[in-house]
Amino acid sequence: MAASETIQTITRLTPLADVQAMIDLRVKPVTPRTLDVAVAQGRALASDANAAARPSAALALLDGWALAADLTLGAGGYASVALLHPPQRIEAGQPLPPDCDSVAPFDAVKVSNGNAEALVTINPGDGVLPAGGDSDPAIPLRRAGERLRLTDIAAFAAAGLARITVREPRMRVLPLRGTSIVIAAARLVATDIERRGGLVKLDDAARDLGTVLAAENTDAIIVIGGTGSGRNDNGVHTMARDCELALHGIALTPGETAALGFAGPRPVLLLPGRLDAALSVWMTVGRRILERLAAANSRETGESLPLARKVTSTVGLAEVVPVRRIDGKAEPLASKYLPLSAMARADGWILVPAESEGYPAGTPVQLRSWP
Numbered sequence: 001m002a003a004s005e006t007i008q009t010i011t012r013l014t015p016l017a018d019v020q021a022m023i024d025l026r027v028k029p030v031t032p033r034t035l036d037v038a039v040a041q042g043r044a045l046a047s048d049a050n051a052a053a054r055p056s057a058a059l060a061l062l063d064g065w066a067l068a069a070d071l072t073l074g075a076g077g078y079a080s081v082a083l084l085h086p087p088q089r090i091e092a093g094q095p096l097p098p099d100c101d102s103v104a105p106f107d108a109v110k111v112s113n114g115n116a117e118a119l120v121t122i123n124p125g126d127g128v129l130p131a132g133g134d135s136d137p138a139i140p141l142r143r144a145g146e147r148l149r150l151t152d153i154a155a156f157a158a159a160g161l162a163r164i165t166v167r168e169p170r171m172r173v174l175p176l177r178g179t180s181i182v183i184a185a186a187r188l189v190a191t192d193i194e195r196r197g198g199l200v201k202l203d204d205a206a207r208d209l210g211t212v213l214a215a216e217n218t219d220a221i222i223v224i225g226g227t228g229s230g231r232n233d234n235g236v237h238t239m240a241r242d243c244e245l246a247l248h249g250i251a252l253t254p255g256e257t258a259a260l261g262f263a264g265p266r267p268v269l270l271l272p273g274r275l276d277a278a279l280s281v282w283m284t285v286g287r288r289i290l291e292r293l294a295a296a297n298s299r300e301t302g303e304s305l306p307l308a309r310k311v312t313s314t315v316g317l318a319e320v321v322p323v324r325r326i327d328g329k330a331e332p333l334a335s336k337y338l339p340l341s342a343m344a345r346a347d348g349w350i351l352v353p354a355e356s357e358g359y360p361a362g363t364p365v366q367l368r369s370w371p
Contacts, residue, residue, distance in 0.1 A: 007229050008236045010249035010257065015354055016284060016318040019250055019260060023288050027267050029295035030219050032165045037156045042197035043166035044147050044294040048140035051159035053132040058096045062127050065109045066090040066100040069126065072118035080110065080117040087116060096128060103127030135159045145297035147197055169198045169219045169293035174212050176225040176235055177273065178205035185271065185278040186224045189286065192371040193222075198290055209235060213242045213263045219293050220266055222286060225273030227257040235259070235270050243268060251354055253317045253336055255281040276338035279371070280320040283349065302348060302366040305330040311350075312358040322346035323367060330365055346370050 032046035060066065065087035075081040087109060088097050096103070101124045110117045135141060141159065142152055148166075156164065171193050175186035186202060193200040203212060212221055226235025227248070236248050236259045243263040250258045254277040259270040267289050271278040290296075308329040313319045322338055323330040325347045332350075334342035348367035352358060359365065 006234070006237070008227070008233050008248070009229060012247075013249045013251040013256060013317075014247045015251045017354070019247065019285055020288055022246065022260070023267065023285070023292055026262065026265075027220075027289055027292040028265065030167050030169050030293050032167055034163050034165050035168070037153055037161055037164055040148050040164055040166055041150060041153055042147055042195055043168050044197055044296040045142055045144050046165040046167045046295070047144050049142045049156060049161065049164055050137055050140050051135040051156070051161055053137055054134040054159055055129060055131060057131050058101075059129045060090045060092050060094050060096060060103045060127060061129050062103055062105065063091050064089075064106055064127060065104045066097050067102060067104060067109070067118075067122065068100055069102040069122045069124040072104070072120070072122045075118040075121050077120075080119050083109070083116040083118060085116070086111055086114065101125065101128065145295055147294075147296055166197070167294045167296075169290060170201075170217065171198045171220045171222060171290070171293075172201045172203060172212060172215070172218045173222045174203040174207055174209065174224065175205045176209065176223060177232075179225075179273070181275050182225045182273050185273070185275050188275075188279065188371055189222055189224070189271070189282050192282070192287075193290060195371075196287065196290055197294055197296070209238045210242050213239065213268065218266065220289055221263065221268045222282070223268065223270045224278055225271075227259055227270045227272050239268060239270065250281065250285070251317050252280060252284060253314070253319050254338060255284075255320070256317075258285065260285070275340070276343060279343065280338070283368070283371070284318070284320065284351065302368045304364050304366055306362050306364055307332065307359055309361045310358060311335065311352060313352040313356060315357055316354055318354045319352040320349055321352060322349050322370070323365075325367070330367060 067087040102122050104122045108120045173186050173190045175182045190200045190202045226233045239245050239261045245261045248259040257272045258281040261268045271281050306329050308331040311332050322333045322342050324345050348370050350365045
């Protein structure tokens with residue numbers, strides 16, 4: 001076979017919207033598993049998280065005086081109200097005594113020589129956590145598909161939830177070459193997977209792609225490099241030989257040479273070996289794969305800011321543009337090729353759709369999260 005016959009070429013650029021639609025159609029959620037709450041940060045819930053009613057009885061929210069609020073009616077800056085009996089002192093977290101419905105701060109009641117006076121009017125429920133106020137079994141703490149934040153983990157633990165059911169996609173990241181750029185891209189993607197709730201295995205560059213494609217203990221495979229037309233680029237050919245090649249070439253800049261395939265039901269995403277292109281495809285396509293595997297319903301919208309200056313784009317190509325936040329505006333940093341300096345300075349990114357020629361200065365844009 002002549003050398004020219006082995007060159008990987010792109011015959012058609014598939015629109016990014018079509019790529020994402022294919023992912024939505026073909027990538028299915030992984031089987032749920034149960035994890036300890038303490039290690040579930042970033043994971044997507046497979047079912048609603050409910051906790052028992054807490055507390056079982058009304059508790060004091062502050063140190064002070066437990067009393068019936070209606071006994072303080074009329075107390076204020078010009079007149080105090082005598083209480084029939086000195087109120088009971090109570091500490092935060094203690095159950096309220098019978099016939100009490102509020103907790104007054106110490107300085108709201110004057111106690112002297114066995115007598116007590118309310119200095120201000122106290123409202124029913126002031127200073128009190130009612131029964132069921134922390135958690136109601138009928139109201140989920142978080143719902144299926146939502147990713148767990150550190151605050152959620154703390155709230156679950158405090159509510160007595162020890163284990164929860166989540167979807168945790170198993171993903172492999174394979175750098176096809178050992179160059180510093182490809183390795184850096186692989187580490188970036190692997191770290192982003194972990195932060196977004198996946199369980200990742202980062203292979204070494206010596207691992208054979210065919211062997212990884214044949215592995216059964218993974219839900220998706222991300223490959224870095226080997227998508228272009230260079231002498232040593234054969235990742236697309238290997239995928240076409242060993243599994244299903246769904247498409248080669250995405251109408252996205254940077255990232256045109258990316259490829260998508262399937263090894264059985266498992267998606268296989270080939271990212272270009274250029275750092276900016278790999279990042280662009282990962283953020284627009286790879287994250288969507290992870291989202292579908294986890295059945296996560298939290299599509300990010302991001303902060304809305306006006307553009308500091310215009311962005312020009314090519315019709316027919318969706319474009320990832322890194323931006324930095326400055327003086328309440330989004331400043332575009334680069335287009336087409338994204339220099340390392342632009343990637344390092346970026347606070348987020350915007351996506352210019354394929355049908356757009358760009359945006360004039362002042363256009364509100366949605367900043368999406370930068371890894």
